[in-house]
Amino acid sequence: MEGKKRVAIIASKGTLDMAYPPLIIATTAAAMGWEVGIFFTFYGLDMLNKKKVRKLKVAPLGNPAMPVPVPNIVGAIPGMTALATWMMKRMMRKQQVPPIMEMLDLARQSGVKLFACTTTMGVMGVADSDLIEGSECAGAATFLDYAVKAQVTLFI
Amino acid sequence: MEGKKRVAIIASKGTLDMAYPPLIIATTAAAMGWEVGIFFTFYGLDMLNKKKVRKLKVAPLGNPAMPVPVPNIVGAIPGMTALATWMMKRMMRKQQVPPIMEMLDLARQSGVKLFACTTTMGVMGVADSDLIEGSECAGAATFLDYAVKAQVTLFI
């Protein structure tokens, strides 16, 4: 292997729980000196959306693997999504895992490329000005060109 | 890198929203001259199932990242899955993203290999004659042999 190692990630989920894995992998790889690019698409684009990134939630529903599982009938009660979200944030904080916004800042400062999927921007009505600083708009073709030189490719 | 670039995708989801990413990536890569193979497994096999591919749905439940999020208690009301499905199709159409069936046709015409997972066919009781034209039955071993020569590998 010559040159720098590279990881290319597609982040497609917009729930709080699934926002962590791309950012943990990205910041770890960047700290190891790798090149890192994340392509935020579908619900994942919420992570680059200034209006949404601080409001990511996790629903206690349809996932019997939640650390504190609740019956689905209870998970459907209004307020339970807020409770599950609060619990997850607390569990992460206790383990010194930084909040999503801080991890994004760290990623950007470490040179991680943040690609915003242009098709998703169109479908969801997201404007350039909605994106956090440092985001680059890109299509699937740009991502594939980036990913072909990566040793590790992941769809999250 | 010698020869053609290649992307190998596992499509494991059978919801309407997660049916788009494998097909968007596949058709984009094919248009760039790459070799593309998709291995449809688990719920993803519905995409190759003539009886099911036109009926893929998205549920407005357990995903607080839906573009128009609804409380889970509302998402559980009968009819809400049909409404969310209709909305997603409309959003995609407005952005000129073709329906799943058209994307599958385009993929096939572009030479994308469509592998139907034989284990899933057994588990779900899907016969050869249920599959759309151009599907090839294959096991996980065949997919791994295909994927080992790919620069980009994704589990969706």
Add this chain to the structure above:
Amino acid sequence: MEGKKRVAIIASKGTLDMAYPPLIIATTAAAMGWEVGIFFTFYGLDMLNKKKVRKLKVAPLGNPAMPVPVPNIVGAIPGMTALATWMMKRMMRKQQVPPIMEMLDLARQSGVKLFACTTTMGVMGVADSDLIEGSECAGAATFLDYAVKAQVTLFI
């Protein structure tokens, strides 16, 4: 390509349905003589957790692609998760797909590396003694070092 082929998998889901794909791919690859490593993180760590691996469940909710889909309002009724779990186990058994615990044993005996994510262990309060025999504790950096030499990398 020189040396052994390698697949590196991240298993992040803790539901019964999504526990099968990493283990089916891993045991297939191992049978083909590949090196295989699975990094169990987030909900996926439940698969290495002695107290939880035999109790993985699947919820009939928010996934309209379930083989026998039920309306979400029905899926929320207490008991439906147990019913869906029982049905999935029966479907798998009929096709001679072994239970998760047997597949883990087979994977271990075939030399598959089972990495338990240390960050997740902290967040979820899982101790070394909770892990099934043969698990190795590892961080994201260890996984990336392993994955960089893999031809196939998958986030499940």
